Amino acid sequence: MRHRPTTIFSLLAVAGLVLTAFFGGLAGTLPGANIQARHGSSGSVVVNGIVAGAREQPARFVDKTGQVRLELSLRELIGELEARGTPTDNAALFARRDQSSTLLTEAGITLQLPDGRILPVFAVPSSGFHLQPDSWVALGVGFLSLIGGLWVLVLRPRELTAQLFAISGASLWAASLTIALVIQSSIATPGWGMQYLLQANHISALVFGWALVSIFGVYPLPIVSRTAVGLLAVFLIGLGLAGLFDAWADVFGIQVIALIAIVALTFVLVLVQAWKSRKDPVHRASVAWVGTALLLSAGLFTAVNFIPILMGSPPLVGDAIAMTAFLLFYFALAIAITRYRMFDLGNWTVHVVRAVIVLLLILVADMALVYWAGEQWTLSFAVLLVALAWMPVRGRLMRLAERRRDRDNMRLIRGANQVAFAIQPSEQTAHWRDALAAQFDPLEISGTRTEVAEIRDDGRILAIPSPLGGDALALSYAGKGSRLFDSNDLEMAKAIHRLVEEMIAARRAYDQGVREERTRIARDLHDDVGARLLTGLHMADQRLRPTLQAAMSDIRAIVSGMTGEQVSLERLLSEVRHETARRLEAAEIHLDWPISEEDDDERLLDYRQNKAITSAFREVVSNVIRHARATSMTVRITAGGDRLQALVLDNGDGMPEAALAGETQGFGLRNLRRRLVDVGGRIDIQSSSGGTEIRLSMPLGLATAPSTSEQGVTGPKGDLSWTA
Incomplete structure (x- = not known):
């Protein structure tokens, strides 16, 4: 079964279809009677479309000689029988049905009704296959429940829940077959056949109830022992056999009470399962889905079928129609057991409850209108009333949902x-x-x-x-x-x-468009501005030449940055050292910056890092030349690991206390700070009357904007460290 589930299911489904067709054919060929009796309002019986009298009033079968051959109540003219008396009363009930079926085969038999009508009565032999609509519904519901149970069993043959589900499907199918036969029965159907049909229906219902309550005893969490499940099965089987042998008075009524108790126990088990599953979303969604379906279907079935029977009234709807409620629940249970789209069960539950609320509003409104208007209103007015009350509320809810969305x-x-x-x-x-x-x-x-x-x-x-x-x-x-x-x-x-x-x-x-535009601008800078600066360089005197050279160097750096070109650390430090030396020499300040012997060819920097280093040294040198009144400056560079460390010392007068406190920072110093922070660097300054010490630090890897904890922030601005 596990290896070829589709084949096994197909064979079982075909066998079920053949058996369903056989019983359907048997029901369709049952003989009928020329009179049709049904339940009327207020405990009356309608015969051939006319109210004949109360259910317990007598009807007499009279032969052509005028002799009364059989007397029975109007209730017994209806095809369905209810064995609710003592064993003797029940035996007499089915014996009268045997007599009526025999009398309908005789010629000249008439039926005298309490309303005074005398109707000829005779059996109508079946002219081919014919089923009433309720019989079709019963057979369809039964077959669908059967294949649903078989499919779950084929998918999960070793799971107890699937086995119980298959038993419930088979029992519901067996009950539907008996219901189809009962629907087709009439006073022309022999009593012995009706007796066994009704008992088979009761036993099927008991088996279905047992399987149902057992499922919720073990699914989704085991809360009932298998021993208890077995004991319940023994009790219900015994009750079914008692009904089969008519062991005591009103066995049928006791069976109905047992079924109602099973339904109540099922609800209790669902509540226990819900409590046990409250911390597990999967089990909680399953219980909510199945519990909602059970509440709707079992509650509806009990309300329209069992309760009226216990009160001595006919069911509100036929058994076949009532069974469709269990079919809906049955497939809801199949979805949960097979765990099909388990994640959507919660949403489906909400939709089902919402639809039921709308239907209940329509039903209540319709009943109220019928009561107030004396059965002169139709369902359309109820729909209109519900629409007037519900649609504004629904619109409000939809607007709230739209806002959430x-x-x-x-x-x-x-x-x-x-x-x-x-x-x-x-x-x-x-x-x-x-x-x-x-x-x-x-x-x-x-x-x-x-x-x-x-x-x-x-x-x-x-x-x-x-x-x-x-x-x-x-x-x-x-x-x-x-x-x-x-x-x-x-x-x-x-x-x-x-x-x-x-x-x-x-x-x-x-970004691609930006790069292309930057490349175009860089090309224009290089070809046009660079060419003009080069011409000016050849024409300039000795004082202007360094300025033009620096401008060309800046343009070259800008062009490299715009085109994404990287520069080696060795080349960058060499250019910065050369520029620093030239500027300090013009200011008559001695520079102590030894050439590094480390091989830095493999250390490549992007434009932001390049610009940060260049701008940092230019700003430091400018401050030394303009404000420090120093005679010498010392630079030491360390490029070990993944960071560049630069130490700059001068022998000037030091920085004012206001500058150290961050109160009078110039634009150049703020810009320097921003550039270093942008590439993950920092600057630390210590100053006294004997000179200033500046430490620059910057990562040599991929430039990132560091967090506050990585910036060594202790100063008043949050990104510079000052100590005097």
Whole structure:
């Protein structure tokens, strides 16, 4: 069965279909009677469309000689029989049905009704296959329940829940076959056949009730022992056999009470299951779904069928129609047992409850209108009344839902924007994780592998691939463990993934356009401005030549930065040292900056790092020349590990206390600070009357904007450290 489930299911389904067709054919060929009796209002019986009298009034079968051959109550003219008396009374009831079926085969038999009518009565032999609509409904419900149970059993043959479910489906199918035969029966049907049909129906109902209560004793959590399940089976089988042998008075009534007790016990077990499953979203969703379906179907079936029978009234609807309620519950239970789309059961439960509330409003309004208007109003007025009361409320609820959806969409767009426009890849990864956490509020996030967004483990996990090309993420338990992931979450995950991908692609296209425009500007600077500066350099005197050379060096650095060209650390320090020496020499300040013997050819810097180092030394040299009144400056460079360390000392007068306190920082110093912080660097200044010591530090790897804790912040501005 596990290896070829489709084949096994097909064979069993065909066998069930053949048996259903056989019993349907048997029901369709039962003889009928020329008179039709049914339950009327206020305890009356309607014969051939006319009220003949109360149910217990007598009707007499008279032969052509005028002799009364049989007397029975009007209730017994109806095809359905209820064996509610003592064993002797029940035997007499079925004996009278045997007599009526025999009398209908005789010629000249008439039926005298309490209203005075005398009707000829005779059997109508079946002219081919013919079934009443209720019989078709009963057979259809039974066959669907049978194949539903077989399919669950084939899928999970070793699970006790699936086995019990298959038993319940088979018992519901057997009950439907008997119901179809009872519906087709009439006073022309022999009593012995009716007796066994009714008892088979009662036994099937008891087996169905036992399977149902046993399912909720073990599903989704085992709360009842298998011994208790077995003992209940023995009790109900004994009760069914007692009815089969008519062991005591009103066995049928006791069986109905037992079935109602089973329904009540089932509700109790569902409540216990709900309490036991309150901390597990999967089991909680299953119990909520099945419990709602059970409440609707069993409650409706009990209200329209069992309760009227116990009160001595006919069922409000036929057994076949009432069985459709159990069919709905039956397939709801099949969905839960097979764990089909378990993650959506919560949403489905809400939709079902909402639909039932609307239907109940319509029903209540219709009953109220019938009561107030004396049965002169139709359902259309009830629908209108419910529409007037419900539609405004529904519109309000829809607007609230739309606002919640708008908030979700705004959160989605905000998160996608942060991911797509983060500067560094590490920031993008962190923002992607934060966006998913904000959107779904999972209990846990871990790495996984997947190519597409998918729901796993019955809704416990939502796996989402990364739009950044990294590892996928697995989100566990939505709403901090309060619910499962459902189809709406899956669609939201696909939407945010698609949105981030599109925004990243748009950003790349924008960056490509920016790079192309920068390349064009860099080319113009190099070809036009650079050429003019080179011409001026050849024409300039000795005082102007250094300025033009510095301008050309700046343009070269700007062009390199705009085109993404990197420069080696060795070359950069050589140029900065040469420029510093030239400027200090013009100011008659001695420079002590030995040439480094380290090989720095492999250390490449981007434009921001290049500009930060160049600007830092230019600003420091400018301050020494303008304010320090120094006669010498010492520079020591260390490029070990992944950071560049620069120490600059002068023998000047030192910096004013206001500057050290951050109260009179000039634009140059603020700009220097900003550039260093932008590439993850820092500046520390110590000054006294004997001179100033400046320490510059900057990472040599990929430039990143450091956090506050990485910047050594102790000064008043939050990003400079000052000590005197």
